[in-house]
Every structure is written in C-alpha cells, then in structure tokens.
C-alpha cells in the first residue's frame with residue numbers, strides 16, 4: 160500500500176513535511192520514499208518541540224526531497240534531515256536553490272546564536288541549549304540540492320516522476336505534480352505548496368514576482384494549503400492607509416518598525432516605500448533594512464528577472480537597483496544594526512523574522528515597543544503563539560530575551576500584502592481544474608481555517624475534502 164503521511168503543517172501553518180511512502184510494509188526499505196517539503200515548526204512550544212523528533216522512517220531510507228519553495232516553514236528542516244542521515248537529492252527550482260543558500264545558512268547561524276545566548280543567560284531548561292543544526296551543517300546540506308526547471312519532467316525512481324509548475328507565491332515557488340505508477344496503475348498527486356494570488360495589480364499590489372498559479376490542473380489526490388481558509392483579503396489599495404500611518408508616526412517624532420519575512424515581503428515593502436516617497440505621499444525619512452538575508456535575497460531577485468511582475472520591471476527601470484536607492488540603508492553587520500538603535504529621529508526599520516520568532520527584529524522591538532510615539536506595522540501573517548501574534552492581538556506586554564517588554568507603541572496591520580490566495584481566489588483557481596480530484600487534503604492552516612475552507616469547497620465544488628491530521632496516513636493506491 161502506498162500512502163502519504165502528513166509529518167507537519169497539519170493543524171498548523173508551519174513544519175510542512177509530507178512523506179510519500181511506497182514500501183510494501185511501510186518500513187521504507189522497499190519502493191520509493193519521498194518527502195515533499197521539509198519545513199521547520201515555528202511558534203508555540205508544543206509545535207517547536209516536534210523539530211527534535213525523528214522521521215517515522217529513518218532519514219537515510221528517504222530517497223529524495225521535492226521542495227516547493229524557500230520559506231523556512233517549507234525548507235528549514237532540511238539540514239536536520241541531512242544531519243539525521245539523509246543523502247539523496249533535494250529537487251528545487253534554480254531560484255529556490257539560490258534563496259535556500261541564504262535562508263538555511265541564516266537559520267543555522269540564528270540557531271547557534273540563540274543557543275549561545277540562552278547558555279550565556281543560563282535561562283534554558285535544557286542544559287546546555289543546543290542548536291537544531293549549525294551554520295556549517297546548513298552549508299553542508301546545500302550540496303544535495305539539484306535544480307529542476309519549471310515544466311521539466313524528472314524521473315525520481317521507476318515508479319515516481321514529477322514536474323514543477325508555477326505557484327506564484329514567492330520567487331522560485333512551485334507546485335509539485337507527482338505521478339506514481341504501481342502495478343500498472345497511475346495516480347496523479349498535486350502538492351500545491353503555498354499558493355499565490357490570482358492576478359497582478361488589483362488583488363496583489365506591490366507584487367514583486369508575477370502572479371497567477373498554474374491553471375487547468377488534473378489530480379487524483381490534491382494536497383493543498385489553507386492558510387487563509389477563513390479570511391478574505393481586503394481588495395482595496397493599501398497605499399493610502401500605509402501613507403497615513405507612516406506620516407502620523409513621523410509627525411509625532413516616532414519611528415516605524417516593520418517585522419517582515421526577509422524573502423519577498425521585505426523586497427515588496429521596500430519597493431512600495433520607494434514609490435510612496437517618490438510620489439510625495441510619505442516623508443523622506445531614512446529607511447533601514449536590517450537583515451543581511453534580505454540584502455542577499457535582493458541580489459537573488461535581481462538575478463532572476465524572468466519572474467518579475469510588470470510593476471517590478473517598471474520600478475527598476477525607473478529608479479535603478481533597489482540596493483542603491485538614496486536614503487535606504489541596508490545593514491549587513493551587527494555593528495550597523497546596533498547603529499540603528501542609536502537613531503533618535505524618525506526612521507523606518509524593516510527587519511526579520513516576519514513573525515518575530517527570532518532575528519534582529521527582537522532588538523528593535525525591545526527598544527521601540529515601550530514608546531507610544533512609535534508604530535509597529537505588521538504586513539504578514541502571524542501564526543498563533545508567535546510573538547508577532549501576541550503583539551498584533553493587543554497584549555499589554557510580550558516576552559523578548561526572557562524579559563517582559565511593555566507594548567505602548569501603536570500597532571497597525573496592513574493585510575493586503577499577503578502572498579497567499581484567499582478563499583474566493585482559491586475557488587477561482589480550483590474551478591480551472593480539468594477533473595474533480597478523488598480526494599483533497601487540506602494542510603498548512605490553523606484548524607478553523609482548514610475546516611472553513613473544507614466546508615466551502617464541499618458546498619461550492621462538491622469535492623471530497625478533508626483536513627489532514629498530524630501523522631495521518633492517506634492511502635494513494
């Protein structure tokens with residue numbers, strides 16, 4: 160019996176990891192075993208602890224990884240998998256491989272830093288605190304990556320082949336169409352990874368890469384994300400609201416702090432600030448992009464021009480490279496990052512991680528959250544249990560570096576920047592399918608989001624839809 164086992168992103172939005180197992184007794188020794196995505200759990204402790212658990216079959220028995228995109232919740236566990244004995248190929252698009260080169264090494268570095276910090280403060284219950292993997296282990300994992308172009312068919316084993324198609328989520332993002340042939344029977348599985356917005360300007364302003372996921376799909380088994388299963392994005396232009404919040408903050412002498420994913424979201428936000436400043440809609444205050452990873456990601460964006468949206472092409476042709484815009488400082492070193500702390504004049508600070516789970520944003524928030532003159536603007540999804548979620552939900556204080564920090568700054572959220580399709584957009588995409596899948600499993604969503612999307616798809620499309628459960632085995636043959 161062949162099955163898919165959901166090892167992560169089931170009942171939550173992080174830790175995407177789906178095992179296709181075709182060994183006859185499930186021990187991984189026969190057949191072919193593939194992991195689709197290998198993400199890290201983030202957020203609440205009970206999820207993060209799962210990062211320390213072994214895979215249900217030994218890592219060395221897994222033949223290959225197919226990676227949809229370079230977000231940490233989809234790729235962040237790869238160095239750990241290699242550390243546990245995995246030695247197979249990791250298939251990804253060329254842009255995803257370039258991005259993983261910075262995302263994974265940064266992750267290893269951060270984990271070493273966090274472990275060292277807790278050991279120094281002696282605040283860890285584990286003694287000593289250990290990194291999930293080190294920078295060196297992350298670098299070692301990169302040698303297993305193999306590029307696969309969009310549309311190219313790759314034979315992984317005699318029974319499994321796959322193809323990447325556009326997901327329109329972030330640079331390099333793909334869905335994996337996987338074909339399994341066992342005993343003369345063919346089954347087609349489609350793993351969506353994260354699904355981007357349906358169209359360019361109207362529903363996804365400021366989109367750096369072109370939008371619109373691959374249409375006219377066929378699938379017997381669909382494994383689909385459901386991050387925004389219970390929420391619809393506002394469809395109006397975010398620029399006026401953003402301009403108002405920034406201008407008001409600057410007028411009262413405060414600064415704006417923006418937690419943002421280093422990949423895609425930071426670039427999108429920087430591009431929009433540039434546009435607003437040039438149009439005279441916000442004051443020209445200094446902008447600090449405090450994320451070495453974001454800077455490297457910009458360089459990768461500049462290399463992959465084939466994925467640009469028209470907006471991006473126009474902006475770059477008008478103003479040149481985003482790395483050389485006057486008034487925009489990109490902080491690479493820790494010293495440059497510390498200098499931003501000394502800025503006692505209005506400025507805009509963009510830093511990661513996007514959900515405030517780690518990284519340099521912690522220092523900026525610890526310093527700026529207690530002052531009511533400042534504003535924190537959230538421009539991305541905040542998973543339950545993350546510091547970002549706590550701050551955004553109006554809590555009076557938040558724990559950073561083991562201390563409680565009072566939240567007196569204004570808190571704002573701009574929801575239009577999402578790189579995930581919402582339910583109306585998902586239905587629009589699903590209606591292009593050439594057939595009705597035998598079964599659809601919803602992953603990558605909080606339980607309320609998955610169940611609401613399940614009900615909507617059942618009602619609107621008449622499909623058999625189930626919310627995947629953690630460690631559930633779904634029969635595919």
Ligand SMILES: [Zn+2]
Nearest residue numbers: 228230328353
């Ligand atoms: Zn993603």
